[in-house]
Amino acid sequence: MSSPSNTTTMPLAAKIGLYAFLIASALFFLAPLIVIVINSVKPMADIRSGSLLSLPSEITFEPWRIAWSSACTGLDCSGIRPGLMNSILITVPSVIISVLAGALNGYALAQWRARFADWLMLLILIGLFVPYQAMLYPTVKMLSGMGIFRSYWGIIFVHVVYGLPYTTLLFRNFYVGVPDEISRAARMEGATFLRTFWSVILPISTNIIVVVAILQFTGIWNDYLLGLIFAGNDNMPMTVQLTNIVNNSRGAAEPNVNMAAALLAAIPTLVVYFISGRYFVRGIATGAVKG
Amino acid sequence: MTHWFKRQMFRPVFTVVAFFAVIAIFFYGSIGWTFIMSLTKSTLIPRYDFVGFDQYVELMDNKRWIVSCINMVVFGLLFIIGSLILGSILAILLDRGIAGEGAFRTIFLYPLAISLIVTGLGWRWLLDPSIGIQAMVRDMGWDNFVFDWLTQPDRAIYTLVIASIWRSAGLVMIIVLAGLRSVDGDLWKAIRMENVPVWRAYVQVIFPGMRPVFASCIVLLMSEVIRGYDLIVAMTNGGPGISTEMPAKFAVDFFFARMNLSLASAASILMLLLSLLMLAPYLYSEFRRRD
Numbered sequence: 001m002s003s004p005s006n007t008t009t010m011p012l013a014a015k016i017g018l019y020a021f022l023i024a025s026a027l028f029f030l031a032p033l034i035v036i037v038i039n040s041v042k043p044m045a046d047i048r049s050g051s052l053l054s055l056p057s058e059i060t061f062e063p064w065r066i067a068w069s070s071a072c073t074g075l076d077c078s079g080i081r082p083g084l085m086n087s088i089l090i091t092v093p094s095v096i097i098s099v100l101a102g103a104l105n106g107y108a109l110a111q112w113r114a115r116f117a118d119w120l121m122l123l124i125l126i127g128l129f130v131p132y133q134a135m136l137y138p139t140v141k142m143l144s145g146m147g148i149f150r151s152y153w154g155i156i157f158v159h160v161v162y163g164l165p166y167t168t169l170l171f172r173n174f175y176v177g178v179p180d181e182i183s184r185a186a187r188m189e190g191a192t193f194l195r196t197f198w199s200v201i202l203p204i205s206t207n208i209i210v211v212v213a214i215l216q217f218t219g220i221w222n223d224y225l226l227g228l229i230f231a232g233n234d235n236m237p238m239t240v241q242l243t244n245i246v247n248n249s250r251g252a253a254e255p256n257v258n259m260a261a262a263l264l265a266a267i268p269t270l271v272v273y274f275i276s277g278r279y280f281v282r283g284i285a286t287g288a289v290k291g
Numbered sequence: 292m293t294h295w296f297k298r299q300m301f302r303p304v305f306t307v308v309a310f311f312a313v314i315a316i317f318f319y320g321s322i323g324w325t326f327i328m329s330l331t332k333s334t335l336i337p338r339y340d341f342v343g344f345d346q347y348v349e350l351m352d353n354k355r356w357i358v359s360c361i362n363m364v365v366f367g368l369l370f371i372i373g374s375l376i377l378g379s380i381l382a383i384l385l386d387r388g389i390a391g392e393g394a395f396r397t398i399f400l401y402p403l404a405i406s407l408i409v410t411g412l413g414w415r416w417l418l419d420p421s422i423g424i425q426a427m428v429r430d431m432g433w434d435n436f437v438f439d440w441l442t443q444p445d446r447a448i449y450t451l452v453i454a455s456i457w458r459s460a461g462l463v464m465i466i467v468l469a470g471l472r473s474v475d476g477d478l479w480k481a482i483r484m485e486n487v488p489v490w491r492a493y494v495q496v497i498f499p500g501m502r503p504v505f506a507s508c509i510v511l512l513m514s515e516v517i518r519g520y521d522l523i524v525a526m527t528n529g530g531p532g533i534s535t536e537m538p539a540k541f542a543v544d545f546f547f548a549r550m551n552l553s554l555a556s557a558a559s560i561l562m563l564l565l566s567l568l569m570l571a572p573y574l575y576s577e578f579r580r581r582d
Contacts, residue, residue, distance in 0.1 A: 010387075018384055025381060026398045029457065032413040033401075039416075051426035052416060105310040108303035120311060125574060127318050129566050131518050133542040133559040135321035137328070137552065141337075142317070161317045164310065193303055222406030224521045229547065239408045243525060246412055255422060258412070266409045273404035277397060280404070281465055 040064060040260035047255055067260035073244035080261045083241030087221055087268075089152070090237055094159040095216045099209055101160055102167020107197050109168065110175035111183060121172075127165030132225060135162075140229065150232030158230045159220050167212055170283065174208040175201070211283040214276050218269050238265045322563065329556035337552060346557035356558065359536045366448055366455075366537065367516035373456040374512055375505065378463025383493060385464070386471045400461040407458070411525025414454040415441065444534035447527050451519075451535060454526060459515065463508050470504035471497070503576075510573045517566050538562050 010018070035052050040063055042056035069079040109117060139158065140149060148154035182204070186196040202209075227237035236244075242265045246258045273280050330341050350356045381399055385392055402410065417423045420439040428436040440446035474497055482492045498505070520539040523529060529536040538558060545555035 018387065018389065021380070022384055022389070022395055025377075026395060029398050029402065029461070032410075032417055032457070035417055036413055047422070051430050052422050053424075053427035054430065101310070104306055108306035108310070111303040112307050117307075120307070122574065123311070123314065123319070126567070126570070127314060129514050129570050130318060130322065131539065131542075131559065131562045131566055133518075133539055133546070133555075134325050134563040135318060136543070136559075137546050137556070138321035138324035139317060141324075142321075161313060164314055165318070168310070193306065218404055222408070224406065224408050224524070225543065239406055239521075242412070243408060255416060259416070262409045262412050266405050269404045269406070270401065273401055274397070281400065 036259045036263055039256050040067075040263055042256050044254060044256060052255070063254070063256035063260040064264075066254075066257045067245070067264060071245045071257055071261060073241055073248055080238060080241055080245065080264055083236060083238035084264065086231070086235050086241075087238040090155055090159070090227070090231065090235065091217060091220045094156045094163075094220050095213055097156065098160045098163045098167050098216050099213050101164060102212060103171045103202065103205060103209065104194075104197060105164065105168045106171025106173075107175045107201055108193070109172045110178070111193075121169075124165045124169055128169065132162070136229060143230065150230065152232075152235050155227060155231040155235060155237075158226050159223070162226065163216060163219070167216065170212050170215075171205075171208060174205065178204070207279075210276070210279050214272060214279050215283045217272060218280075221269050322560075325556045326560050328552055329560050331553050333552040333556075335550045335552070346553045347561070349554060350557055350561070353554075355533050355536055356538070356541055358533050359538045359541045362448055362535060363516060363519075363537045366451055366519070367513065369449070369452045370455045370459070370516060371509060371512045373452060374459045374463050375508060377456060377460040378508070379467050379498075381460065381464040382467035382471055385468055396465070399464050402458040403461055405458070407521035408525045410454055410458050411522045414450065414457070415526045418450050418453075441527070442531060444531045447531060447535045451522060451526060454522060455515070455519075458522075459512060462511065466504060466508050467501070470501045474500070506573060506576075510570065513569045514566060517562055517569070 038056060039047065039052050041059045041061060043058060043060050043062070046054065046057050067079060068081055070077050071079045109120065143149035143154050143157070146154075148157060178201070182200060183196055186200045191200070221237075222239065223237065224239040224243070227235075227240050231237060231240070242261050245261050327339070328337055329346050330343060331337070331339055332342050332345070333339075381395075385395060389395075418438070418441040420426065420437075420442060423438075425436060425438040428438070441450050478496070478500075479492075482496060487496075518539050519537055520543060523535060523537055523540050527535040529540055539562065542555050542558040542562065545551045545558065549555075
């Protein structure tokens with residue numbers, strides 16, 4: 001512990017100030033979540049008569065039920081449930097495939113010590129920062145050519161490919177630190193590169209796999225733009241359906257239903273975050289550059 | 292042929308080439324295609340009648356583009372400075388062996404797990420004058436209280452700043468905290484011996500020594516600024532009027548809604564150039580470090 005002065009040696013006033021600031025900040029960070037949670041269980045009457053910050057007169061799960069199964073997006077009133085199913089169906093295979101692709105490519109890059117391997121790294125690093133806008137339209141055209149634009153496999157393909165620089169980089173940095181003897185021993189016994197990767201390297205990569213899987217899960221689950229453009233109407237992810245429900249302001253807007261819908265969309269990634277805090281934090285610095 | 296193929300499978304180069312073909316096509320091929328489109332006057336569909344840099348000139352005359360760029364600069368500066376300050380303060384305070392550090396960290400970081408769509412909706416509700424903070428304060432008796440930035444064309448941009456800082460300050464905190472924890476304990480001993488006030492020690496000694504840490508924070512935040520799309524869509528949808536439009540949204544709108552491919556392409560290429568320009572010093576130092 002190298003800290004300059006810690007709470008045990010601090011004067012009382014400073015200590016109070018420190019905790020006061022931290023608690024105030026915690027409130028700032030928690031406020032939106034608290035407001036949304038409270039209002040999602042509030043009857044409409046309470047919302048009409050008071051502000052969002054007032055406590056509910058009674059707790060009702062009606063808004064959750066409506067958000068789940070009967071809120072409207074345009075003419076379709078089946079709630080956010082189809083969006084949730086679509087998000088799961090898109091996210092799960094996308095995460096699995098992009099973890100495998102990133103691991104394989106990252107391992108190959110780490111193994112391959114050619115002169116211009118460094119230049120390939122540069123291409124990947126730049127790829128992390130390319131705004132999607134500079135790729136979107138040609139990608140639409142190419143996917144149309146492949147016959148998968150606005151389809152289930154189309155959106156998965158886009159998530160995997162657009163995620164490649166990032167998954168590759170994370171795995172490559174991990175595999176550079178793995179002793180070469182492991183791969184060499186496998187090769188001596190006649191295992192191919194792919195064989196070595198599958199039965200020797202992958203099993204020792206659990207940590208990095210978890211880190212990448214969590215970040216890809218968060219990123220893909222939370223994606224809006226790619227889903228909107230590439231998924232097609234039958235596969236719209238939850239984020240897109242949520243905005244449709246909220247912006248569908250025919251008749252009286254129902255903030256409590258909207259908030260219940262927003263929570264439903266946020267719960268899966270929040271659960272993953274709370275369960276996997278350490279891994280989430282580990283990948284976060286690299287993860288944040290994506291999207 | 293099969294023999295050749297089998298031999299290649301022993302080598303990582305095969306995998307690397309396959310993956311880089313995909314990256315080359317979908318990243319760099321798309322960028323090239325977008326650039327070519329930006330030199331034409333394509334509107335609804337790509338047509339390759341070249342007009343040089345006319346679209347770029349056109350952009351400079353486009354009021355919405357100019358407003359978007361100014362907004363991005365204002366938003367970007369405030370967001371980056373705000374996140375750096377709040378994140379650093381939180382990191383400094385958490386670096387004092389306080390009780391409940393883990394809980395505070397969890398609270399400051401959880402917004403990163405939530406999608407920008409839900410973030411935007413949450414803050415939109417909180418800042419909505421008719422139901423949010425303004426309504427609450429009025430309920431408590433201050434009838435004339437006004438906090439209607441969300442609906443004021445010259446203020447709405449600041450609501451985006453608030454929401455973005457809320458989401459990203461935790462990222463800065465965690466990166467800076469890691470940096471602080473790796474500061475040499477002897478340095479603190481020396482500082483204490485010299486009797487320098489703690490705040491001066493941070494400003495004049497500790498933080499200047501952590502320049503690379505802040506550099507990577509800034510790179511991450513800048514790339515978020517340039518690509519900012521989801522938050523705007525969920526929170527203000529560019530309004531009131533065009534007061535919170537930004538380049539990423541400009542490009543998407545002109546690609547997919549307004550069907551002006553060449554103008555959208557030019558806008559995207561400018562976004563890309565800006566990203567690379569911001570990134571250049573960082574990439575340069577990364578490469579220098581490796582050699």
